[in-house]
Amino acid sequence: MIEAKNLKKIYRSRRGDRVAVDGISFTVGEGEFFSFLGPNGAGKTTTIQMMVALLAPTSGEIIIDGLNVVTSPHEVRQRIGIIFQDPSLDDRLTAWENLEFHGRLYGIDSRTRNKRSNFLLDVMGISERRNDLVRTFSGGMKRRLEIARGLLHSPRLLILDEPTLGLDPHSRRSVWEYIHRVRREVGMTVFLTTHYLEEADSSDRVAIMSSGKIVAQGTPDRLKKDLSSEMLSVETENPDSLNAYLISHYSSLEGQIRREGDGTLLFPLPPGLDLSPWDLLRSIPLPIREASVRRPNLDDVFIYHTGSGLKSENADKRGGR
Template identity: 55%
Template sequence: MIEIRQLSKIFSSSGSQRVAVNKIDLSIGKGEFFALLGPNGAGKTTTISILSTILKPTSGEVKVDGLNVVDSPHLVRQKIGIIFQDPSLDDRLSALENMEFHGRLYGLSRPQRMVQSEALLKMVDLWERRQDLVRTFSGGMRRRLEIARGLMHHPKLLILDEPTIGLDPKTRRTIWEYIHLSRKQWGMTVFLTTHYLEEADSADRVGVMDEGRLVAVDTPEKLKKMVGPEVIVLQTDPDNLEPIQNYLEKFFGIVDCHVDSEGEISFPLPIGEEGAIGIIRKLPGTIRAMTIRKPDLDDVFIQMTGKNMALNQETASPFHRVYRGKL
């Protein structure tokens, strides 16, 4: 469904240039659910903008369902549905009028618009509110309406740019039920960017993007295995963090630590070492608590980019530089 070859996008301003996307290659199959993770400024939104024909690439080639996004932008737009991070509904129209307007833009006949509007508004539990102005809707209701509108023309590719940001967990779960249901009904491909790692965890494959480059692509489980079998999380005094890091690096060769200022430090448990208890007993200072858990995508994200997914901050770990050098 998506073929990206050596895609680059360079923005020029006042004599300077910024590389937003740097020679990425990516193939996404029909019906696949693909999630793209990356810190702010990594190039995710630029990539989506090129996919959806909003921006033109500086170099490289992008195809959607065999169509070049530069040569055939109008045909590409007919095949995709987009749910933007920022609201894009007309709040002076009713829910049904928003659906009707969208259907007209995509050339649906009046009978098609009527059938699709009813089916989709019922699917997102908004049929009873179809005549109400969107300005009277809650944030969750607006998001559900945007999903229904994006599915109005049965797109072959649904692009989701932070679709559930700011919503409560229950509403996020409900929205994903609608998306997965639609995906199963007509084999739709889903391309997602998100900061909610549990959403990316259900994807068929996950890509990690940093500084315009695609640094890793694989299934969520395989990416987690790159971190290691287990992660140790310790609580200590904030002024003890640096001595622990130094000790771990000197005596155990552990450099891929993640720390925060409140006294938490986490690191993958090395395979073949003497075990978590053996390491903990030798650490300097006071250890107040210890947790051993399986790696998650946040651990993957930190090790690939050196940034925390939730905070988008640089971490104290240099491991991301070592890993990127091996790719």
């Protein structure tokens, strides 16, 4: 469905060139749920803008559903539904009027428009609010309406750019329940960017960007297993001394230890050693207040590959998104 080959975007200015996307390549299969992750400034939004023909690549190419995005932008857009992170509904119109307007822009005939609008409003759980002004909707309902609108022209690819940004946990969960329902009932490829790593955990594959490059790709389970079998959390009165001890005895932990709170260190079990987590903990010659062991999660994988967590919920800034 998607094939990006050596994709590069350079922003040029009098102050010098800035490489936003640096020769990345990836593929997304038909019907796949693919998550595209990275900190702000990594190049995610710039990549999406090239995918939907809003930006031209400096070099490389993107093929979507067999079509070159640069040479066939109109045909590609007909195959894509996109939900941007910034709201784009007209809140002076009703839910139905928003869908009607969108359908007419895509040249969908009246009978098909009505059929699809009814179906999507029902699937997204907002059919009873079809005649209400959008300004009266909650944030979660607006997001569901935007998703319904993005699916109205029956796209083969749905691009979700931070679809739950700014929503409370209940609304986020509700939106994802409806997205998964649509995937089951309609069937499509989903390309997701998100700051909430638990949303990416159910995807088929994940790619992680950092500084314009893809630094890791694979299934969520594979990426976690490649990081470590276990993660150790150790609370001590002397975290700096513990950090120095761990690095001096296990050189592979260099750059992989992170501090959580005043006295707690989190790190993966060093690979290649015939050593259990409890053996390692018993070998530490420092007082330990508390210790625990757990399996790695996507947040651990993300921090390992990028050096930082997904802390900001702000939109990416132009020139390095």
